[in-house]
Amino acid sequence: MATRSKSKRYSAFALLRHGLRPSQDWPRAWREHDLRDRYDVVIIGGGVHGLACAYYLAANHGITNVAVLDKGYLGGGGSGRNTAILRSNYLTPEGVRFYDRSMELYRNLAAELNYNVMFSRRGHLTLAHNDSSRRTMHWRAEVNKLQGVDSSVIDPDEIKKLVPYLDTSPHTRYPIMGALYHPPGGIIRHDAVNWGYARAADALGVHLHQRTEVTGIDVQGGRVAKVRTTRGDIATGAVLNATAGWSSLISDMAGVRMPVTTSPLQAAVTEPVRPFLHSVVVSGTLHVYVSQTDRGELVFGASVDPFTSYSMRGSLDFVEGLAGHVLELMPALSKMRLLRQWAGLCDMTPDYSPIMGPTPVDGFYVDVGWGTYGFKAGPVSGETMAETIATGRPAELIGSFGLDRFERGELVGEKGAAAVGH
Known part of the structure; x- marks a missing residue:
């Protein structure tokens, strides 16, 4: 035990010493170049x-x-x-084939680039809250299967086993009637x-x-x-x-x-907590999606803002709507604190x-x-x-x-x- 403790202390001090080295001693990940007057x-x-x-x-x-x-x-x-968030369970055969190739490349990217991209396979759940949504999920599942992509429609009991914190009772405002389950889906470090x-x-x-x-x-x-x-x-x-x-x-x-057209898309993140959400959860009806990072933060997002703009400022309206919809899905999250929010720009086609x-x-x-x-x-x-x-x-x-x-x-x-x- 003494040897093991000594080894741990040595590793901790070595890590600290390495972290305090002058930054100029660290090799640059990529170089800076003068701008050439011609490139292919x-x-x-x-x-x-x-x-x-x-x-x-x-x-x-x-x-x-x-x-x-x-x-x-x-x-x-x-x-x-x-x-x-990564997935390939799209609706059209063209889209499914395209994104499935991307998933294949992502799964092997760390070895390809010799760089840890922190890919984490979680499984992806797209919730259905009404009969129409459930029919669409069955449609997507069949298109996916024809293209060799793992997707299926599961019932509330199976959903509850995957995400125990989801409220799958029939008495909620938007009852969960099923979900499109896509096991290869996951998250990665962008x-x-x-x-x-x-x-x-x-x-x-x-x-x-x-x-x-x-x-x-x-x-x-x-x-x-x-x-x-x-x-x-x-x-x-x-x-x-x-x-x-x-x-x-x-x-x-x-x-x-x-x-x-260009519209803002907002997202937000909570304080880190012990990992409990092991799947990516999406609700198109509630316009919300949530996943948990390796650091324990919950990452939330919604649909694009309902106007065109190049602004990347967050809004209170987004946070209020997001919080309400998340709590309809997982009421137990009510005590968690939101740390920050941000926005990006999306180029939308017809x-x-x-x-x-x-x-x-x-x-x-x-x-x-x-x-x-x-x-x-x-x-x-x-x-x-x-x-x-x-x-x-x-x-x-x-x-x-x-x-x-x-x-x-x-x-x-x-x-x-x-x-x-x-």
């Missing part, structure tokens, strides 16, 4: 989509003369403001994903430029020619717009109109599906329109957009998500699985 590919947006695309361009296609530009810091936009992709892309030769705002995109003869920034101009033949809530503004610079691939401007690509569910798609979006840029042809998985689908009227309606389906 310029990616606008340093979130998970832009970083993943840069990594897969280098790793899968050998294209390393790539610049990632962000007006702030890497992962500081929607990729750092989301609730990092910062770790961003940092892992950034470090891996940098190691392959990609240039990551923070505090570099794009001010214009020059188009000559129907083709991208130059990107103008606050640090100088960049000549390039390929530009990817991966800027989420700001995507319509960037596309306007290239003369490409996007059917996208059919709640993304817009991916080429545009009428040659060399100008988009990876936008992600609404409230972009982080789930980070790896697969990066992989498929890298393939699209490298080959000049839309990758098979994103064939249904092209901008021209709105002209053809071939929408990919995911509202039933994406509106609050976190």
Whole structure:
């Protein structure tokens, strides 16, 4: 016992000593570079989509003369403001296949990047509070099964076993009549994903430029020619717009109109408590979702604010509505304290599906329109957009998500699985 105690003291002091080392002794995760006057590919947006695309361009296609530009810091936009819930139980076959590939990449991402992204498989529950919702859950479950995705509809007794703190009694205002259960769903550490992709892309030769705002995109003869920034101009033949809530503004610079509106999405977190919630719980009827982090905090969210705006300020109205709906599901949480709230920007499309691939401007690509569910798609979006840029042809998985689908009227309606389906 004495030896073990001595070992523990030594480990504690070693950890403390390591933590107090001067910061300049720590190696940088990625480097800073001077801005070149030409890159083969310029990616606008340093979130998970832009970083993943840069990594897969280098790793899968050998294209390393790539610049990632962000007006702030890497992962500081929607990729750092989301609730990092992962799932693939969508409504359309196209969506299910797409997000299931992302889940596959996420499960192996720590080994791929040699970076602990803290993936935690929890199981995902989408609650049904009426007959109509339960019918939709059965529909989604069958679509999922046809695509080889593990989803099923379970009854209140099974729900209670998974989440004992849920009020599954029939006497509540919104009784729980069942749920779509998706065992592969879970959570991940969003910062770790961003940092892992950034470090891996940098190691392959990609240039990551923070505090570099794009001010214009020059188009000559129907083709991208130059990107103008606050640090100088960049000549390039390929530009990817991966800027989420700001995507319509960037596309306007290239003369490409996007059917996208931007709205705030708010979230909040409680004080940390002992882990008790081992599943992700979502209620589309109550417009709320909740999960518990590895640190013990409860993370709550709702649907997007009912207005378009670029504001990222929290509101009292959101907190009041959120608290009321959470307590209808789990009354035992009434004593927990809310610590903070935040907001991010969501780029919403008419059919709640993304817009991916080429545009009428040659060399100008988009990876936008992600609404409230972009982080789930980070790896697969990066992989498929890298393939699209490298080959000049839309990758098979994103064939249904092209901008021209709105002209053809071939929408990919995911509202039933994406509106609050976190």
